[in-house]
Amino acid sequence: MKKIAVVAMIGGLLQPVSAIEARPTSLEKPLKIARQGSFFIGGRDVSSAALGEIKPYPSSGQIVVDQIYVRFQIPDGKTRSPILLIHGCCLTGAAWETTPDGRSGWDELFVRMRHPVYVMDQAWRGRSAFDPTIINEVREGRAPVNALPVVTSASKEAAWEIFRLGPRYPIAHPGLKYPVAALSALWAQMVPNVAPSLDARSPTVEAISALSQREKGLVVVSHSQSGIYPFLATKAGAKEISAIIAIEPASCPAVGQFPDRSAQPRILVVFGDYIAQSERWLPRLEACRKFVDSAKAAGLDAVLVELPKVGVFGNSHMMMQDTNSAQVATIIDDWLAARHL
Amino acid sequence: MKKIAVVAMIGGLLQPVSAIEARPTSLEKPLKIARQGSFFIGGRDVSSAALGEIKPYPSSGQIVVDQIYVRFQIPDGKTRSPILLIHGCCLTGAAWETTPDGRSGWDELFVRMRHPVYVMDQAWRGRSAFDPTIINEVREGRAPVNALPVVTSASKEAAWEIFRLGPRYPIAHPGLKYPVAALSALWAQMVPNVAPSLDARSPTVEAISALSQREKGLVVVSHSQSGIYPFLATKAGAKEISAIIAIEPASCPAVGQFPDRSAQPRILVVFGDYIAQSERWLPRLEACRKFVDSAKAAGLDAVLVELPKVGVFGNSHMMMQDTNSAQVATIIDDWLAARHL
Numbered sequence: 001m002k003k004i005a006v007v008a009m010i011g012g013l014l015q016p017v018s019a020i021e022a023r024p025t026s027l028e029k030p031l032k033i034a035r036q037g038s039f040f041i042g043g044r045d046v047s048s049a050a051l052g053e054i055k056p057y058p059s060s061g062q063i064v065v066d067q068i069y070v071r072f073q074i075p076d077g078k079t080r081s082p083i084l085l086i087h088g089c090c091l092t093g094a095a096w097e098t099t100p101d102g103r104s105g106w107d108e109l110f111v112r113m114r115h116p117v118y119v120m121d122q123a124w125r126g127r128s129a130f131d132p133t134i135i136n137e138v139r140e141g142r143a144p145v146n147a148l149p150v151v152t153s154a155s156k157e158a159a160w161e162i163f164r165l166g167p168r169y170p171i172a173h174p175g176l177k178y179p180v181a182a183l184s185a186l187w188a189q190m191v192p193n194v195a196p197s198l199d200a201r202s203p204t205v206e207a208i209s210a211l212s213q214r215e216k217g218l219v220v221v222s223h224s225q226s227g228i229y230p231f232l233a234t235k236a237g238a239k240e241i242s243a244i245i246a247i248e249p250a251s252c253p254a255v256g257q258f259p260d261r262s263a264q265p266r267i268l269v270v271f272g273d274y275i276a277q278s279e280r281w282l283p284r285l286e287a288c289r290k291f292v293d294s295a296k297a298a299g300l301d302a303v304l305v306e307l308p309k310v311g312v313f314g315n316s317h318m319m320m321q322d323t324n325s326a327q328v329a330t331i332i333d334d335w336l337a338a339r340h341l
Numbered sequence: 342m343k344k345i346a347v348v349a350m351i352g353g354l355l356q357p358v359s360a361i362e363a364r365p366t367s368l369e370k371p372l373k374i375a376r377q378g379s380f381f382i383g384g385r386d387v388s389s390a391a392l393g394e395i396k397p398y399p400s401s402g403q404i405v406v407d408q409i410y411v412r413f414q415i416p417d418g419k420t421r422s423p424i425l426l427i428h429g430c431c432l433t434g435a436a437w438e439t440t441p442d443g444r445s446g447w448d449e450l451f452v453r454m455r456h457p458v459y460v461m462d463q464a465w466r467g468r469s470a471f472d473p474t475i476i477n478e479v480r481e482g483r484a485p486v487n488a489l490p491v492v493t494s495a496s497k498e499a500a501w502e503i504f505r506l507g508p509r510y511p512i513a514h515p516g517l518k519y520p521v522a523a524l525s526a527l528w529a530q531m532v533p534n535v536a537p538s539l540d541a542r543s544p545t546v547e548a549i550s551a552l553s554q555r556e557k558g559l560v561v562v563s564h565s566q567s568g569i570y571p572f573l574a575t576k577a578g579a580k581e582i583s584a585i586i587a588i589e590p591a592s593c594p595a596v597g598q599f600p601d602r603s604a605q606p607r608i609l610v611v612f613g614d615y616i617a618q619s620e621r622w623l624p625r626l627e628a629c630r631k632f633v634d635s636a637k638a639a640g641l642d643a644v645l646v647e648l649p650k651v652g653v654f655g656n657s658h659m660m661m662q663d664t665n666s667a668q669v670a671t672i673i674d675d676w677l678a679a680r681h682l
Contacts, residue, residue: 030417031374037439037446040529052493052533054430054503061496067529069435076371089395092468094410098378105378127433127467132492132533135476139489148480148489151473152393155402162395188381188408192393192473 031112032076040128041120041207043067050136059136068207069093069127073107074116081242081341082116082215086204088224088250089162090154090190092126093119095223099321100185106221106320109329115219118211122226123195123203130194153192163317164274164281173274177314177322186321208233208241217242219341221332224317225250230265231258239263242341245332248272248317250284252291259300267295267302268335270328272315275306281317303335372453373417381469382461382548384408391477400477409548410434410468414448415457422583422682423457423556427545429565429591430503431495431531433467434460436564440662441526447562447661450670456560459552463567464536464544471535494533504658505615505622514615518655518663527662549574549582558583560682562673565658566591571606572599580604583682586673589613589658591625593632600641608636608643609676611669613656616647622658644676 049060071093085107087095096119097105110117124130137143154162160169163186165178172180195202208230212218218241220230227249234241235258243266246252252269259265269288275281288304295302307315312327319328390401412434426448428436437460438446451458465471478484495503501510504527506519513521536543549571553559559582561571568590575582576599584607587593593610600606610629616622629645636643648656653668660669 031377033372033374036372036449037443038435039439039443040526043525043529051496051499052491054493054495054499057496057499057502061498063494063496063531064525064528069529071438094379094468097412098380102378102380108377121468127435127462127530127532129494129529129532132494132535135489135492138479139486139491141486145480145482145486148476150393150480151476152395153404153470153473154395155392155398155404157402158392158395158398161398184384184405185381187405188384188410188470189468190404191468191470194473 031108033111034074034076036073038069038071040067040069041210042203046131046133048133050133050140050142052132052136063129063131065129065131066123066203067128068123068203069121070118070207070211072116072118073111075111075114078114079116080114081217081219081336082118083110083219083221084118084120084208084211084215085110086120086208086220086222086226086229087122088222088226090152090159090193092121092189092191094126094189095318096320099179099325100182101179101323102182103325106325106329109326110333113329113333116215118215120204120207123207125191125193125195149194151192151194154190156187159186159190161278162280164272164278165316167277173277173314173316175273175314176316177324178316178318179321179323186318202229204229205232205236209236209238212238212240216240217341219243219245219336221245221247222249223247223320227251228253234259234263234265237262241265243268243336243339245270246288247319248281248284249288252284252288255290255294258291258295259298264300266339266341267292267300268332269302269304270319270332271304271306272317272319272322273308273313274316301339305331372449374452375415375417377414379410379412381408381410382551383544387472387474389474391474391481391483393473393477404470404472406470406472407464407544408469409464409544410462411459411548411552413457413459414452416452416455419455420457421455422558422560422677423459424451424560424562425459425461425549425552425556426451427461427549427561427563427567427570428463429563429567431493431500431534433462433530433532435467435530436659437661440520440666441523442520442664443523444666447666447670450667451674454670454674457556459556461545461548464548466532466534466536490535492533492535495531497528500527500531502619503621505613505619506657508618514618514655514657516614516655517657518665519657519659520662520664527659543570545570546573546577550577550579553579553581557581558682560584560586560677562586562588563590564588564661568592569594575600575604575606578603582606584609584677584680586611587629588660589622589625590629593625593629596631596635599632599636600639605641607680607682608633608641609673610643610645611660611673612645612647613658613660613663614649614654615657642680646672
């Protein structure tokens, strides 16, 4: 009954709940994988004389950067829409894997819901190589010190507020569903960002396009800093994206900037709890609300879910790791299932 | 018949081949996974005022570095010895995953052989965060330019020789089994190394120890630059390691330095083809031969396999990606199975 209410509230339900295809509910059963593995998308050659030291080889030559690492699992049997998971700032694809307190990550939950799942490391982070040459050039006196990149790591203190775990480190919001007893595993996931700017045009956009060409009907799930990329990819011509699911996007498209007429992805934007107390997220939620309203007015299937408004409380910005992460995944999957995705 | 000959030649067979437990031979069957996911081992807090820029947050605070990312898959059903795969220089755990030409990686092959498999990204590489603070300190004028790390990326040209694909880039060795048509996927896997020195004491050693405490009977498979770490971990007290499998280790322990009396792991060292033509690898093979001989003389179960001497030709340094990578994995697994591992 409760589930039906939630599904109905987030709108667009085309079938009675009983007609939504059955999904496994037990996480205990063995997972049957038809195919799995990893690959890279993109990349560009960089020729440099500042590649560091592997004696006795010269420090000049060619390397490849901007490529994007993608790991995938295809469930055995009949599959639904493929899903791409794109992590946010200061993290890698590991953010979607096992939660800090050891529960199955969304990467596995969506496979169990019969979606082929693709997880990327954004360009220049994690297993996607960054370009180190400018650092060596500065060290060798061949470039000025101010040419060094600003390498950004989110401190525990900053991440605490950005991830909306509480008003300030280490005070938690009342009722917070983040597994704070396992926080050390969150800090361990975080990586420096060497890219010149987090919000600049990113190889991520091209990678989304490339994957959507290959995996028809791709559902692109972004988080936070990656929020704008699926929209940019769609605007740039990625017509095969069936849905964009933006988990607390750092930015939504400006009103009037999306959609164009050539692509009409379904859109779901999800925000968690404690938004009103967050100077960072309140204006972003408001901008996304305007965007969703404008997209709806333009005839798109666009839905904004504020979790507390559908009776789901306590969610942080890291809702894929919150203690009710499976519930949030199910809400998303209900939205997909109602659209036969 | 051929298989029996190979097994016999690499020695130590305790049972007739028919008694070796059956392993799946088809890669087409769905893979049944009991549990999978990822976690981090270790890590240390770093307090810094040089954490880059996430406006409006201060650039001071605490981050965590030295932790090691580990992804794992536990096959469904009865399992054999757990295996840890540790990549080599300039790579990440992705090196063990899907081969450049799209075949199953050793990570999956060993799961199909019923081993729980753990794959790490060495400290400061891939999903294991490096410490960026010194770069920001130099940029901000708070540290001298020569404090910058030497960030090492192997060029295509250097990697070609180190990986023994041929005498020099892009000339391949005759009969080479590396999938050179898919080389771009190899270059895409390579990442910069920010660590002060590849061969210095590494958090990898502690991570091996920690995992061996948790996963009794751990088999540690190293490659190249990581070759010495399992031996160092064993010397430092990791008594639960059942076997060390060193794939073309950059160094073997010096004669007399291993073992100590408290730990007696079984040892398999594997070298590929074209060693005599390699100024880099010939002395390393010779040093490993001396080490294996000394370990045998000390009563250890230690085996050196030079693949051409058991009739397997054309293997590069990247034998986990060569076109006969499944054959090499089977040779290793035969050695394990003969020891009931």
